[in-house]
Amino acid sequence: MSDRVFPSSKPTANGAAPPATKPPLRPPYRPQPHHRRQHRSRRNYCCCCCFWTILSLLILALVAAIAGTAMYMLYRPHSPSFSIPSLRIHRLNLTSSSDSSSNHLTTLFNFTVTTKNPNSHLTFFYDPFVISSFSANGVFLGNGTLPGYISEKKNQTAFKNVVVSGSNDLDTDSVTSLKSDLKKKSGVSLKIQMDTKVKIKAGKFNTKKLGIRVTCQGFKGDVPKGKSPSLATSDNSKCKVDLRIKIWKLTF
Incomplete structure (x- = not known):
């Protein structure tokens, strides 16, 4: 009796070879634990x-x-006070060409500045002042300077014959604005602006230099006729002192 041999796998219907066995799968990736601590x-x-x-x-x-x-x-620090008791207009001339293509303004002002230090323990050291004058509508009229000085405790300082002058070409908008001011019966409204730096000393304590701006406005005057200057009224004038703090390129 002959032995029978049984195949290990059944052949396919078309007689092809049996499919190859797949390799064993790799174990799944397990992430490493985080170092939580x-x-x-x-x-x-x-x-x-x-x-x-x-x-x-x-x-x-x-x-x-x-x-x-x-x-x-x-x-008990107090802010210094400024005032302009008198202001004279020597020149305020606006000339225009026949075709109004060019407009030129010449000005000359003269005034007195008074400053007071109301403090009993503080001394103010002022740098030179840069002075600018403007009309009520912001038209630049001229500039000038005021020397630096020391304002002692409970002291009053006055500067007479402070000169502000200008010789400028104006654009059309500035000319229109200035002409409207010149036509007013009450006179031209003027504003004086003074910029400087001040250092404060209290006993042995000294501050760094701080920027301040003094703005005086409320002046009204007529254009002078002839060689005699016109006196501007200053009854309603007031001066305000503002601290100017500069951070990078910005000034507050």
């Missing part, structure tokens, strides 16, 4: 740094506020 330590370190930084800034702000309050209570 290391991330937590870094996060805690950043939080601690932020906390101590904010706390230090708050302490510095508190110390500065206490020091400022103590300085204020000790010295």
Whole structure:
């Protein structure tokens, strides 16, 4: 009796060879565990740094506020005051060509400036002043200078014969605006602006130089006739002192 041989797999219907067996699959990728403890330590370190930084800034702000309050209570600082008791118009001439293509303005003003230091413990050290004059509508009329000086405690300083002059070509808009001011029966409204820097001394304490702007307005005067100057009225004039703080390229 002969032996029978059984094939290991059944042949396909068309007699082709049996399909090859697939290689075993690789084990699935398992991500490495994160170092949570290391991330937590870094996060805690950043939080601690932020906390101590904010706390230090708050302490510095508190110390500065206490020091400022103590300085204020000790010295009782007051802003200096400025006034212009008299202003004379020597020249205010506007000339235009026949075709109005060119317009030229010449001006000459003369006035007195008075400044007071009302403080008993503060001394002001002023740099030279740059003076500018304008009409009520902002047309530039002229400029001048005022020398620097020291304003002692409880002191009053006066400068007489301060000269402001100008010789400028005006554009069409400035001419129209200035002509409307010249036609007013009450006179031309004028504004004087003075810019400088000041250092303040209180005992042994000295501040850095601070920019200030003094704006005086409320003057009205007529165009002079002949060689005699016209006196501008200054009954309603007021001068305001503003602190000018410059941060980068911006001035407040």
